[in-house]
Amino acid sequence: MKGLLTMVTISFLLACSSEEPNGTAEFNKVEDGIHLRTGLHDDPNLQLVIGACTPCHSADLITQNRATREGWEGMIRWMQETQGLGDLGQGEPVILDYLAQYYSPEETGRRKNLVIAEEDWYQLED
């Protein structure tokens, strides 16, 4: 996996700057299954995803989106065709599995219910 990660990361350097992990435990801290620095779901392949996806844009662009495996593949193709993303090689299916597992669409209907957290209700003064 380390070889794969290096290969994928190198292919990105051609297009984008990358982020160098500083190796401290704090830097990769995970809380409730969430990798705090990026907000991504923790997973054995997390570092591969970070290396491939975050040199150009923040991980927020992943965590706020939902798509099928096919939908995520379409976004990768778009980035390759128009935004300077390189070939992901053997990393691509691993990354697509990760995205489809944690960031797949939910059935929401035509409009969602309004959800107000218990603590967010407040008294409106006259």
Added chain:
Amino acid sequence: MNQSRRSFLNKTMKTALGLPVIYYTNLPKGLYPIIWDEDPIQGKSSELVILNSRPVNAETPAHLLNDALTPNDLFFIRNNGLPPSEINVADWTLTVEGESAKTSKSFTLQDLKDEFKNVTLNLTLECGGNGRSEFNPPAKGNQWTTGAVGCASWTGIRLKDLLAEIGVKDDAVYVAYEGRDLHLSGDPQKLPISRGVPVSKAMEDESLIAWSMNGEDLPLMNGYPLRLVFGGVPASCSGKWLSKILIRDRVHDGAKMEGQSYRIPCDPVAPGTKVADEDMCIIESMPVKSLITSPKTGAMVKPDQKFKIEGKAWTSAESIDKVELSYDFGVSWMTTRVKKAGNRYAWQQFEAELTLPKVGYYEIWARATDSEGARQPIILPGWNPKGYLNNACHRIAVKVVS
């Protein structure tokens, strides 16, 4: 981004920045600390909701849009690339050229201020993808809820005055822009975005090149020191960090003009349909829309308590005709008082007093109708692959508690 993640990032990234950041060679010096600074977005309120930190995309919660004009620190941000890192206003130039330009010429900011009539207008800017988060199946991109909109007082010159000075040939089709923001890849040959409008739009009295917002310099994130401002079209037409105006003899073919960007299916499609690029058409106007800006959603009132509803409504048509409210899920609608705007494309304020009939849970819905008779839908309107133009009525939750 939640608060615990934000404070973690502030703490950790500062440590990280103390170490060699060897892979940042492609980026101009001094760029990354803006993202990881204590104040994550220069010149902006921490109450903005950050959807993406690179590139910066942040929206304004509805209850913070209650001012008649949106304050600079609360105005939403939709960046496609990275703002220029070094800006020298004295050296900043705007060049006008293109196949359909009779001449080409460059202007300093001072030239623009001195040589053309200065005008100030209130103009609403709304991102074409505002409301994207409601699309099902989901649409890719920043998941805007309701807050990619704001209305400010812009000071600058009319684009048409500048175009008249240059001379526009009869074969002109589009007026496009280039800015000095940087592509996310750091590649100086790539533009993050370069869009435009049809010549007829560029020639409207309300189409501005602006250097001032609410009487102050533009915030860096909103295009300092110079930008375009067009009302009634997706805000992506209003190029920021403006350095070039192109008078084109064809529909502009810059970054994010083609493919599926800022386009909807030419003919309506069922939700989830794949649409080929050639069947997608450029969005050339924004629909009628409104927001309830007071009270904030989640309000609890006492039985018989009379309270005020306030909001904003806007359209690409001439004006807003009426705004109605419903507290019974659309069974009945009440009218509101709508203020007139000083000019086209300025949002209009509405207000009404309301007392809810009995204890329980309510939603207040608002729907605006414009001068062309177009009215906001109650459910998500035409699904489209990229999630544009959701103008479904805004809803807030209110409880009557004894």
